[in-house]
Amino acid sequence: MGEMADALRGLLESGKLSEEDCLYIERGLGKNVVGLPAKEKEKEKEVDGWASSDEEEEVDEEYRRQVQESWGFDIDVHVRIPERGIYPHELGKRQPPSDISLYGRLGVHCFNFEKGRKLQFMGIPKYNIGFNIWNYYYITVEVKDLVDDSAHILQSSVTGCFPMNGEHLRVLTEICRLKPEKPGEEGDLTQINEEPVDELYRGRMPNFLSEAKPDDRLRFYEVQEQDICENDWLRLYTDFALYCYWRYNEEAFKSCLPAEINKILVETFETHTDPSLKLKSSNAIFHINFTAKSCDYISVVRRTKDGRTGHIILEISTWTNPPSSP
Structure with missing residues (x-):
């Protein structure tokens, strides 16, 4: 969770994230994030209707393990999920909502753009939603490599954010990867940083x-x-x-x-x-x-x-x- 702590600390120090919102994110993960300032961890007062830290909802350990190992993409529908946790949506033969379909296609585009690959969007068997400041979508996409017709699973984390520059819609991706063969082989998780953008x-x-x-x-x-x-x-x-x-x-x-x-x-x-x-x-x-x-x-x-x-x-x-x- 070190990367998450660094990301949250950076948002806190820049003023883009309030202490209250930081607490919401911690609760969504079901634990205190290691490395955050003590005053956020020890906050006792009630915030916008949320109980104090002494009364925080107990989190299912299996849910916690699944979130940490899969980065939010593989959550069992049978585990107990905290109120501000990540909720799974199995689609079966149903079509995804229009926004989820677009977000999944965006993840494939981002991966192809960066890697020079030719993966084709085939469908979305499931997606998960995390509720915090914005909705975070953890989308599992079935893709086909047009070079050799091989099938793969792509995972993409997409966020629909509040407009910041007068635009009508703002969407960003933070994870676009082929699903690791083993849990924990995911590499580094980094937050969006617009400072390097010209x-x-x-x-x-x-x-x-x-x-x-x-x-x-x-x-x-x-x-x-x-x-x-x-x-x-x-x-x-x-x-x-x-x-x-x-x-x-x-x-x-x-x-x-x-x-x-x-x-x-x-x-x-x-x-x-x-x-x-x-x-x-x-x-x-x-x-x-x-x-x-x-x-x-x-x-x-x-x-x-x-x-x-x-x-x-x-x-x-x-x-x-x-x-x-x-």
Whole structure:
């Protein structure tokens, strides 16, 4: 739990996490995190209706073991789960909710993007939800390697966060990995750190652009039909853009699928000899114009990476096109 302690301590010191929220996270894990300041561990007063530390809910040891060994991905439905713990959802033959499906596809995209692999999303047999400041989704994804047709299990931890930069939707991944053969072979767990991201990709979301500025064309690349065929994640970004608009009405979102991509303009400050390589930039802004169910939409999707394995951040804003002037 040392990595978790370091992550929480960093958030506490930066002011991004309050002592109360820190306690909530500890309770979600079912234990005090080693290495946190004593005042957080010994806090006695009731916080927002939660009982004092002396009255904390006793946590099932088997649940604790499963969380620690699997990082939250493999939780037995029969163990006793604390109120703010991680809850398993076995799907069987049922389809996952639309957001879970998108999050699972995002995990596959992040893994392929980093590793240069060609894993294809096949389905989601189960997912787990952790409740703290935000909802944390631990998604198990069935994938197929298009190189040799081999089947694998990919695990992705995805969080839907509060908007921070004027965007409508903010989603990030912190774990994207093939399931370890043995528990405990997971490597390092690290938190998102946006400080290394170039300041050109931070702050307020940019406005939608339909055309590259004449004096700044080196920053832009207009996506070609072949690019869309070779990079199916461009359709994923478009689906995220549509979901962003209809995220409070899942049935409306599903009824609008599939969306038709009209135009994508990629904007990046990273330099490439081949303009099409701008698609592979770690940090890039995608200006997407698409149609769904006879309605036109425009969207800005900003992708950033902090350089750490398994991390990707998508910030998304979507609008319907304003009516044309008479």
